[in-house]
Amino acid sequence: MHQVDVCIVGAGPAGSTLSHFLHKLNIDHLLIDKSQFPRDKICGDGITVDVLNVLKRIDPSLLEKFSQESEMLPSWGFCFHGPKGQELRYDFKEAGFPVAPFFTSRRMDLDDFLIRELPAGGSGEFWPETELKGLQRLDEGFDALVHRQGEEEKIRCKIIIGAEGEKPVVTRYLGLEHFREKDHLLAAIRIYYKDLQGFDPGNHLEFFFDPHLLPGYFWAFPLSNNEANVGLGMLSTSIAAKKINLKKSFEEIIQRNPHIAPRFEGAVALEKTKGWGLPIMTPKRKIGGDGYALIGDAGGMIEAFTGKGIGPGMMSARIASEHIEKAFAQKNFNFQAYHDHMYRYYRSEIKHTYRLQKSLKHTWILNPVMSLASWSPLTRYAEDRMIRDFLKWV
Ligand SMILES: Cc1cc2nc3c(=O)[nH]c(=O)nc-3n(C[C@H](O)[C@H](O)[C@H](O)COP(=O)(O)OP(=O)(O)OC[C@H]3O[C@@H](n4cnc5c(N)ncnc54)[C@H](O)[C@@H]3O)c2cc1C
Known part of the structure; x- marks a missing residue:
């Protein structure tokens, strides 16, 4: 013993x-x-600023080592793509921030x-x-x-x-x-790709809100070696209510969505679709x-x-x-x-993220939200969480 x-x-x-x-x-x-x-x-491989903060609290030299590993790709921003192709993009370098707030790394x-x-x-x-x-x-x-x-x-x-x-x-x-409880569980799938097109030079994390997938979303995150982590996720209650098959929806979206499909021209899937649950x-x-x-x-x-x-x-x-x-x-x-x-x-x-997740059910909210991009819950989320988080942690 x-x-x-x-x-x-x-x-x-x-x-x-x-x-x-x-x-x-x-x-x-x-x-x-x-x-x-x-x-x-199975993961989206997106590393947020709170991870960097915890590494620093363990030991500043650990954060230093992490950021020097060749597999860890610094990412300078994010973009929310609305159902009609509207973009809400934020680049931390352009905004004068001294270090990248995100990384991507295969798990x-x-x-x-x-x-x-x-x-x-x-x-x-x-x-x-x-x-x-x-x-x-x-x-x-x-x-x-x-x-x-x-x-x-x-x-x-x-x-x-x-x-x-x-x-x-x-x-x-x-x-x-x-x-x-299904209302507090997301389900998501992931597929690694090679040679996906259209990433920002700052390696932004790209989120897409397809009108047929709401309240779920599709993501494409660039990785080192010209690879990418692509996937989609949705609240389990919505999957059950809409009888959605995530794998089928994924295949449809990369064929049909005019803002996503061109990115897949010449791209090669490196694995079969893999799924996992996310307890929220x-x-x-x-x-x-x-x-x-x-x-x-x-x-x-x-x-x-x-x-x-x-x-x-x-x-x-x-x-x-x-x-x-x-x-x-x-x-x-x-x-x-x-x-x-x-x-x-x-x-x-x-409180905020659960409410936002629920609000995605309504395209009528998201469309004006994405075009006005000033008072929207999504902009507020970007400003309150992603940007303030950065300021809080750095
Ligand atoms: C598709 C998808 C995309 C995601 N994208 C992101 C993202 O981009 N960014 C982000 O921050 N989060 C993301 N997440 C969430 C993230 O993956 C998890 O929150 C994270 O992995 C949690 O880490 P953990 O250490 O709690 O558990 P895990 O990483 O799951 O580790 C648990 C460990 O426990 C071990 N284990 C299990 N059972 C036993 C046992 N009986 N005995 C001994 N060992 C055991 C397993 O082998 C495993 O190594 C995503 C999740 C999914 C499913």
């Missing part, structure tokens, strides 16, 4: 970030993941980078190919049953952290209710309790409008690390305060 203070289940950006912070705090921990790294994760590279950069010989260890298979609550702490490279093993820990992504494992094994933020989901906390997608830390989850996942790890430090100092292992802290932190984000 292996004994440790904190066991983190899942080594995506949320789990590995928590490990980085626990190393800094010199807290004994074990990070496990069922996969061998590098591994893929194969980003997640591996975060693991590779974990300190060697510190207060924690990483076990790949180690899958959580069961959890037993003890008077103090837990026994976690894992399969490690084919062998059964037991890990005894005081705190268990669910960082296992969208498919719940920790709450299921603890016998707790796991909030999964809601305080209805309980993310901290007796001896456990959920971070990242396991805690539903995705913003409703853009599907951004890497930054909030890493931020939830940072906040969880503060509560873990307090838990050991005060010998109180209840994580209700972490739950309250997270929803206080994201309160305005939750």
Whole structure:
């Protein structure tokens, strides 16, 4: 049996970030993941400014290293393309900002980078190919049953952290209710392409609102090596109500939409369509309790409008690390305060982005919005969130 203070289940950006912070705090921990790294994760690969901020908080040299990796492509802006082809484009370089607010990176590279950069010989260890298979609550702490490279093993820990992504494992094994409501779940597909046309020289993140896809949206994000991450996502309730097949809609849009189709001339798909779920933020989901906390997608830390989850996942790890430090100092292992802290932190984000996601149902709102581009909820979103976020974090 292996004994440790904190066991983190899942080594995506949320789990590995928590490990980085626990190393800094010199807290004994074990990070496990069922996969061998590098591994893929279906994602849009858009890295937002909050990710850069968390990297800097771990260590400014980590952010420096990240931005120098050849796979990480700096992106200077974004563009919302309206249903009639209207454009709402913002370029941070033109606006005089000193550094790029976004990057793109295949998750194969980003997640591996975060693991590779974990300190060697510190207060924690990483076990790949180690899958959580069961959890037993003890008077103090837990026994976690894992399969490690084919062998059964037991890990005894005081705190268990669910960082296992969208498919719940920790709450299921603890016998707790796991909030999964279609109204708080997006579904999305991703396809990697080569030689997609029409990207801005500043490598902008491009979002398209096709009239037949609303309230969903289509994205095209440029990657290094002239590749691109392309996909579309929609709220699960709308998919069910409209009986939408995302893969079919994707194929139709790249043939039919006059603002998207020309970009695909000569482009080559590098893989088959792959889909995954995105649990979106809601305080209805309980993310901290007796001896456990959920971070990242396991805690539903995705913003409703853009599907951004890497930054909030890493931020939830940072906040969880503060509560873990307090838990050991005060010998109180209840994580209700972490739950309250997270929803206080994201309160305005939750309110605005969920409302915006819902408003996309109505093309009649989006069309005037995109042409007036002055008072629109979308412009407000761009100014309030994407630009203010940048100013807040840099
Ligand atoms: C199509 C799509 C597009 C997206 N686009 C973006 C985007 O552009 N930008 C953005 O910020 N966010 C985006 N997101 C959201 C983002 O991908 C997630 O929010 C992010 O991956 C969450 O990270 P995580 O560490 O919580 O979980 P994950 O990255 O899912 O990692 C969870 C880890 O847990 C491991 N695991 C699972 N079960 C077990 C087990 N039983 N035992 C041990 N290990 C286990 C898995 O192997 C995995 O490595 C997108 C999501 C989708 C589906």
